Amino acid sequence: MxxxxxxxxxxxxxxxxxxxxxxxxxxxxxxxxxxxxxxxxxxxxxxxxxxxxxxxxxxxxxxxxxxxxxxxxxxxxxxxxxxxxxIVYPDDGVLMGSWENGEKLAQSGYGMRFSDYPARRETGGNCYACHQLTPQEVSYGTLGPSLAGYGEMLGFSDEAVKATYEKIYDPHAALPCSMMPRFGTNGVLTIDQIKDIVALLMDPASPVNQ
Ligand code: HEC
Incomplete structure (x- = not known):
């Protein structure tokens, strides 16, 4: 830059x-x-x-x-x-997994770089590179908006959970030409990983919403 x-x-x-x-x-x-x-x-x-x-x-x-x-x-x-x-949805229709694992994935920038072949651990979501999520974390990028309090702000509604799943799966479905990566569509994260990250944003117990 x-x-x-x-x-x-x-x-x-x-x-x-x-x-x-x-x-x-x-x-x-x-x-x-x-x-x-x-x-x-x-x-x-x-x-x-x-x-x-x-x-x-x-x-x-x-x-x-x-x-x-x-x-x-x-x-x-x-x-x-x-x-x-x-966008592919989970077979059982459950869109939220474990926020604890979601936080680990959001922190991890591992995967798909030259040095990551062959893969030695699971690919991460690297969300903190662009967003604030849990307020306790002091190191984050600001290309994307802060997501602190995201679920609470949206009232933890079923529609908001679905929209969050879709946003992570393919951001262009909500905002064409978004700068955010297409985690599901491009095969960066699995459905289970996306569910865990949805929980990080939308579970009332997640530190994002405390
Ligand atoms: C390269 C930067 C980048 C990365 C990495 C990234 N995002 Fe984003 N994200 C953005 C930008 C820019 C926006 C605002 C434009 C838009 O809505 O697409 C955004 C928007 C969002 C929104 C919508 C916010 C709203 O206004 O309602 C959510 C939710 C979101 N990101 C979640 C995530 C999650 C979860 C991850 C990790 C899996 C992630 N993002 C990774 C850049 C990024």
Whole structure:
């Protein structure tokens, strides 16, 4: 991020020096998606096929890229419907597991990195990288909103439990072009793991709601 800011600042400084309108330069600075894809591919030469596949945007990412995460209404609805169609619910209809395990998963950023193959433990949800959850935890990211008191705020309703399960399974089903990972749809977490994380947010006994 710092490098990008620095690059942008340098470009703007140059533009001023050359007497160019800086705003126009900032606008024109966004390269076409094909160019971005090519740069990313070139940055990871000689990857195995499964890794190489992870660099290629799927239909949803392509649409979000195309519209800089602000798709027009028809595309917004297309992404939303596609995401909702990927959600698989537990056979028994029970959407909450153990908040204790959910807290461990929310803390863990293990899994799917170059150094995690072959996997030596279960993949985590890494929720704290972007959200505050239990108020006791002092280290968390702020890209996503604070989820402290989340279940209580939503009145612990059945609808809110279902919406939370769906949000974690595929965030685009609620908000197309969300920055949040698609934990269920992309096979990052299992249904049981998602249930445990739903419990962390929605169980009245969870520290998130104390
Ligand atoms: C890369 C950052 C990132 C990670 C990791 C992440 N989220 Fe999010 N999350 C976001 C952002 C950004 C939003 C706000 C936009 C949206 O609603 O999609 C959000 C929204 C949410 C919401 C909806 C909040 C509301 O306003 O009602 C819930 C619930 C949620 N995240 C739960 C989780 C859980 C649980 C995890 C871990 C399994 C997680 N998130 C991991 C970025 C992230």
């Amino acid at each position: 710092r490098t990008i800011d620095f690059a942008l600042a340098s470009a703007l400084a140059l533009a001023f020096a050359a007497g160019l309108p800086a705003a126009a330069l900032a606008q024109d600075a966004a390269p076409p998606a094909s160019e971005v894809d090519a740069v990313i591919e070139a940055a990871f030469p000689g990857l195995d096929a499964d890794w190489a596949a992870r660099l290629r945007p799927d239909a949803t990412m392509e649409q979000c890229n195309q519209f800089a995460n602000l798709p027009p209404d028809d595309v917004f609805e297309e992404i939303r419907t596609r995401a909702a169609g990927t």
